[in-house]
Amino acid sequence: MKTKHILITAALAACLALAKETPPPLADSAVEIAKVEPIAPDTPLVQIAVLLDTSSSMDGLIEQAKTQLWKLVNEFISAKQDGKTPVVQVALYEYGKSSLSAEQNWIRQIQPLTRDLDKVSEELFALKTNGGEEYCGAVIKRATKDLAWDANPKVYKAIFIAGNEPFTQGPVDSQKSCKEAIAKGIIVNTIHCGGEAEGIAGNWNQGALLADGKYLVIDQNQAIVHIEAPQDKEIVKLNEKLNETYISYGRAAPAARSRQIAQDNNAAEKSAAGSMLQRVIAKSSSNYSNTSWDLVDASKQKEFDLSKVKEEDLPEEMKKMTVEERKAWLEKKTAEREAIQKQVLTLNKEREAYVAAKRKESSKADTLDTAMSKALRTQAEKKGISWEK
Template structure:
């Protein structure tokens, strides 16, 4: 359990929805069709394990706002000349409203590209007291998730927390060793002082699994440097949303989720979440093939004639097959044009922010800690970034 004097929390981005203390959440219909990467597309797999015990509210607030920034790290990355697809998984651990027989652990999302769902879950997270078992949650993530066997895939666990790393019934050292045996790097993020983290063996977990031992202040506000390009990027989001073409019975819920996560990010605009989300939406990693025809038609096996008329939006039902193809091509061109504008503005923005950031040196928060580890580790897998 946490003591009141240790307002230190746990770690990462990214993401997760949770049962309220005494009441389970209302069932949410899932989108059945979540597209994975094509066989020749590079993949990045990241599992974020967040301590959601009582003192971790600050950590969760950081995670809510930084999912998009984490994904955006790979916008300009290439492996074998191709941009990697990012899959994110989320776990929570250490909350007393979870199941004791499962060591107070819950998988919130398996490895997925459905970033809106991940964001939705993060914004639904709550915290309360509990027992934090790092070894147990690392073991669960290692065994349960569909990790890619390809040795070129960057696979990493980021676990954040502030209780002793060795707590619980599962040997944390063995869990880390088992993870790296499968090619999964374990990065540990201690919410508190570096010396305390070392005394409680957080550094040992990273050493055993080729990871990095990171330290953050979970109660520090995320530093967002407002740039001249931000307002224009926000304006372009409305145009971007107009290019989505719903199809299938799950589309209304998925579209509503998209807009809800736009609103959640806008409510955290001071942390940079709104701008970072829009930048993500302009990238290849924001993919909604399960409900959006523009994304769906980019797939090799897509055939508009196989889409039932009942699953089409009203404006397309009266169109001929050729008119439908033309309409999709038009919307695709519109979206690509808007996305190019956003990414061009982001390049200008990054240059501006880099200059301003040199003027301030603060303690790491979740976003900066993870970025440091991600880039150095992914480069060893042949992933390179534009200079």
Template sequence: MKKKINLCVISLLAGLASVTAAEAKGARPASDRAVEQQTVRKPLAAEQASKVQIAILLDTSNSMDGLIAQAKTQLWKVVNVFNDASQDGKVPFVEVALYEYGNDGLSKDGRWLRQIQPLSRDLDQISEDLFSLTTNGGAEFCGAVIDRASSDLKWDASADVYKAIFIAGNEPFTQGPVEPMNAVERAAAKGIIVNTIHCGAEAVGISSGWKQGAEMSGGKFMSINQDKAVVHIKAPQDAEILKCNAALNKTYLSYGSQAKHKRTQQLRQDQQAERLSESGAAVQRTLTKASLNYSNSAWDLVDASQQEGFELKSIKEDELPEEMRKMDLAERQAWIAKMAGERKSVQEKIRQLNEEREKFVAEQMKAMAEEDKANTLGDAVVDAVKQQAETHGYKFDKDAE
């Protein structure tokens, strides 16, 4: 697969500003003005990115352990769909929301459902939340959880933004106190496409309302085997990609009150993905970390320094990484620039390795029998996302600008 979109993090700190007439008159030292100009940057999203919003609604009743397992391994695959995409020349980033429903461990008054994460770019947190899910019960009310997701989340009002709900479960779609078809219609009125994923036989999904629910909003009805193991074709490039992940982690400069927690969380989610090595989760996670979709401006100085209004001098010394505390402002800026350059170089290497990897995987897939190919949550979501996002002007792979 040939990539035509450069998703590299843009290099920081273009250089010192030239001396202006005002500086010459002694208004402020040129060095101070130059440092300040380097700390205030327009956000990448405003210049080069468009938005995608996806809410994933998972049935966590007793029979859904396999579904949760697939979600843990394939979160990164779903997000990576947009790594090689563009919309009007802009690179899309993905916001993901997560709900669970049908779990007797939740509140009856809340209709056995809860919002785990609102629409967010904090993919490490979403991954951690997926690994914390357990099954129990229960009463699966599809209409209720669709209604909550469409009304509670901060969906973008623009018709150009691809907005989609993916709800997965195995009980009749029509259960519960909220009429699901009405809930789907209310979501569609906001420009949200509702896709339904029935865990089980296709005929059962059709007869129990899952297909009709998808059709109400122009969504896609899919049937999957939630207990099927995720297919991962091991490629010669996998080991080198994972080595790059270790190098990538060294470029993170954690700061602020969440520094220790978020840095630990990042490494923990790396380890969680590595434990699922047979599913390819670690490789897919690394590909995400080499893309625009992996943004940690709330705790990483390299990402934060790309945000509009960011001022390094406003960060307290004891909230900086230890290696930066004895540096002056200019040295700190230079250190961030160095880490940004190293990150960009590693990310580019990961993308090049993945180009080779995808060619190898494509050849191996051709030789596989159809029954051996995956029919899982991630595959269902990826197929639907590509088809639907194209109607909103997103271009993928060889068609991308």
């Protein structure tokens, strides 16, 4: 992407992109940290930051990321640490795009560590690519410094950085950045989008070695292979019933509910890659939590008291009810959701067994989802996280 042809193409793309998106000013670190939802004491935690190269040649990588967010989160559905299912937080950065700020080394934090998976999905689908300079050392340093990484040594903390230019580019020493990350207990996994030898020549393997990570190679232009299973259609069909169990409340509800539906639609558009299926599975797990706008999720918090929710914050159908009727309605919707989620997860177990057998017959190169899955399971096990056999 250093050739004249690509620079001209990038310039044209940048002009179009700038008309649609002007990067927001860099958020203050204190503000970013404040956005992280509180986690109950003794709850196992997984923190993953995904750093994506959004320069001109990375359309394939972004497409893979759009379709596989839900599959990444679903890796921890059957995981346990000290008998409890871990809570997963995801952060998202982009780097290497010329419409970003040169003063910030062409880096933008898209989302801090968060459980708001619908927001992460929304941002992924909004990503555009254009030409720029890809500074791996700088974006790793930003993610290490800015994010609210948990200090508990039992927390699995990992950065996954994907790109295709030399790892050592830019004004920030990439080796030093990787050393600083692992000093805070943050593993750095490097994902080179291209040939293995090319990635080694560009020092992508060195970054992983310095931070206890894995050097991974993917074909970013390869379509995600979704193995269809007999359970797929039934799982996807249950999404409609699942959505009917949400009880919106508060000022944040209209926008959040619209975002939920929009991300359902985005996932449905990528159904060939299994995105909708994985989204429904994720929505049936404890990691899909919407306590800020859904009464069913909010009611699972210890401090929740339905009688203290203001009447004007309730949905219309609940405003007419007595306090006891409201409690009964909430209990009914909670039971409905739990039954649907249990059905989805049971079907998914059957599906996983079917897919595992089929996958043995495939010899396709790794894509973003398979590369990340291989690394995170091995690394998380060292933190005492185990998976059901």
